Amino acid sequence: MAAIAIVIVSHSKQLALGVRELAAQMVQGQVSIAVAAGIEDPENPLGTDPIQVYEAIASVFSDDGVLVLMDLGSALLSAEMAIEFLPEAQQQKVYLCEAPLVEGAIAAVVAAAAGRDIHQVMAEARGALLAKATQLGVSPLSVVTDNIEAINPEFPTKEIRLIVSNRLGLHARPAAQFVGTAARFQSQILVQNLTRNTGLVRGDSINQVTTLGVRQGHELVITATGSDADEALAALQALFANNFGEDNLALNSPPAFHHQVTPATHGELSGIAASAGVAIARVVHYQPTHITITEYHVDDPESEWQRVQAAIHTARQEIQAVFSQASLQIGDTEAAIFDAQLLFLEDPVLLEAAYGRISDHHINAEAAWQAVVDEVATSYRTLEDSYLQERVDDVVDVGQRVLRLLAGNLPANLHFDEPAILVATDLTPSDTARLDPTKVLGICTTSGSATSHSAIIARTLGIPAVLGVDAQVLHLADGTLMALDGESGKAWVEPESHILDLLAAKQSAWQTAQQEARATAHQPAITRDGRQVKVFANIGSINDVQVAVASGAEGVGLLRTEFLYLDRTSAPTEEEQLEVYQAIAQILDNRPLIIRTLDVGGDKPLPYLRVGFPEANPFLGWRGIRFCLDRVDLFKTQLRAILRASVGHQIKIMLPMIATLGEVRAAKVILGEVQTELNQAGISFDAAMKVGIMVEVPSAVAIADQLAAEVDFFSIGTNDLSQYVMASDRTNPRVANLADALHPAVLRMVQQTIQAAHAAGISVGLCGELAADTLATPILLGLGLDELSVNPQSIPGVKQAIARLSIVESEAIVASALQQDSAVHVRELISTSVIPPA
Secondary structure (H helix, E strand, C coil), X not given: CEEEEEEEEECCHHHHHHHHHHHHHHHCCCEEEEEEECCCCCCCCCCCCHHHHHHHHHHHCCCCCEEEEECCCHHHHHHHHHHHHCCHHHHCCEEEECCCHHHHHHHHHHHHHCCCCHHHHHHHHHCCHHHHHHHHCCCCCCCCCCCCCCCCCCCCEEEEEEECCCCCCCCHHHHHHHHHHHCCCCCEEEEEECCCCCCCEECCCHHHHHCCCCCCCCEEEEEEECCCHHHHHHHHHHHHHCHHHCCCCCCCCCCCCCCCCCCCCCCEEECEEEECCEEEXXXXXXXCCCCCCCCCECCCHHHHHHHHHHHHHHHHHHHHHHHHHHHHHHHHHHHCHHHHHHHHHHCHHHHHHHHHHHHHHCECHHHHHHHHHHHHHHHHHCCCCHHHHCCHHHHHHHHHHHHHHHHCCCCCCCCCCCCEEEEECCCCHXXXXXXXXXXXXXXXXXXXXXXXXXXXXXXXXXXXXEECXXXXXXXXXXXXXXXXXXXXXXXXXXXXXHHHHHHHHHHHHHHHHHHHXXXXXXXXXXXXXXXXXXXXXXXXXXXXXXXXXXXXCCCEEEEEHHHHCXXXXXXXXXXXXXXXXXXXXXXXXXXXXXXXXXXXXCCECCHHHCCCCCCCCHHHCCCCHHHHHHCHHHHHHHHHHHHHHCCCXXXXXXXXXXXXXXXXXXXXXXXXXXXXXXXXXXXXXXXXXCEEEEECCHHHHHCHHHHHCCCCEEEXXXXXXXXXXXXXXXXXXXXXXXXXXXXXXXXXXHHHHHHHHHHCCCEEEECCHHHHCHHHHHHHHHHCCCEEEECHHHHHHHHHHHHCCCHHHHHHHHHHHCCXXXXXXXXXXXXXXXXXXX
């Protein structure tokens, strides 16, 4: 007898028995079929009983799976309730299926008798109406082919079915990875959410994929038709196998208490707790510029389409700049939110719709674009899934950006002179990513939610936020004193002294708790077998260094000096830089400070420092040390400031993007000239200051032994090294997943660099995002790194991870990892290795 069992739940006992008889005859008793139908009431026998359903499931239970088919209304409720009575281990093996009762039962038992697994049996049941619909000449609801091109008959269609396991399903970032991967292949990729019985949609459309409403546990079918169908499906399957690189315990999940909104007392506003912390400051209103669109007839549609394309091109550059700045402030993981926005601008369905409106209706670019964006936003809002409904914020955000460019408007000003609490109707993810936590002490809006991307960014930036408060807050005058508690979701306008005292006490208590939690982070990171690994911080501002020291940083392994050059019309002076470097060194209190010289170009353009030509390949262009060696005036100014700041501090210089020995030698000559000038002027500096380089270009790895003879230390930048080794732009969502620092090709480069450094007697650290990934910690220890440099918030977790490991077991993991054939298999290896729990 087939192992998979079927349970039929119906209001009518006679109907259920008839269906069972028909189904049983189809398979000659090879499948166990139980019935739970009707109720024990002679006068009103129609109904369902959860206990009866439970008993039916239990009577035929199989570890291979039980498929439950139901008719109407309470049958579904009874089935759901019945599952709750089962032991937890058995609950996972019971599947409720929305397929039609009669056709579904027949298809299911035939599939079960044929030895299909539970997911195949369920899919057969769901597709049971297809034959009938075809016979009657009706297009079944389960097959929707809008915007799907004709399948090429030359190639057979390949198919995979899989269950989605990552916690939030295909939300914006995984959807961006999915679409980016699908778009790499020639084959036509189609995807269907079997769990929600959706139609087939194009795999290269960010909006169509996202609006499938895919959540954890949903079953998808993905088909590929074309010459590279097998490769395409293998690549997509790898994404799911790796949970799209996400930890299922999301780092920035909303506070568990955010839904508890208590009634407001006098002078108090209640809202949604979106980002913990207390803020007390004056109110400043933020009102984004409203763009008024007028539709009008145009005689030259092609010219209007050119305007749309030009605006999209500029919007793409702007979003890439936001992504780059956000990476500095909140890390690559959260900044990847903007990957989905980039894909939105490339969505073929969206672009075709916009072009169609302009060419068919002869309307202006603004009106056509607005109409198409509104349609997409509406499709998100109508989803049943509240989490996916919130992705409309990203659609509107990027849509408004293009509209602003079409209308010729300037971006809104979000720079405040004094610390304040920002009050607004809402904030877009782009707006939030631009906020300075030292000036925006809190956020209070009349809309939004704790799971919005804006809220996620606020939590990452450490800005307390209360969302969804009463609209009366919008009428407050700028300068009004406000207090807010991002943990309880409350705000106070002109709070009384006792409220201020309570909040100040809470703020103090929270800070004390944080200090206690971080107490162990202030201890050295020592493995179980006694090896100490230094844990430094990557920082990009004075505020960052304060957080770093409080988090247990043993120094700064990377000071990104680009922040000094951003949001200006000219480069910072020597005195401006000196003041900042000294302030950071002072906070570090004699801990090491590695200052990376200016690293612009690539994904970090500075308009006032550019020459008048665009670069087709900026990542392979005029960036890092190449720029500084060409602009000796700027380079000398920075070197003078660093040298002057070095007196009495442990400051080191680090040169970025080194590809040749000549670059190092040229930079050292310029450094020598600056030292001579300072000596002649009688200005003090640390004459023994160490000079190191970033190893982030494959050529630097290849000549690491020669470079090690020229410098005092190496720092491996795995973000850039990964993209150069794998020839994939990490800011391009279509290929970004290839630039994985855990790929064996990248790990071998890291190993080669470390071996060359140690052979020359110099230290080597790693300051890429990989260092903050505690899954990678055993790999980094096993490779022999002397220090790790991570974002400040990650320091306690990295130190804990180091303390749980031994060098011996880490080296064993590395030996195996270097022999794997993909980053996915490296991750699987680490996950299955025996590592003591925290």
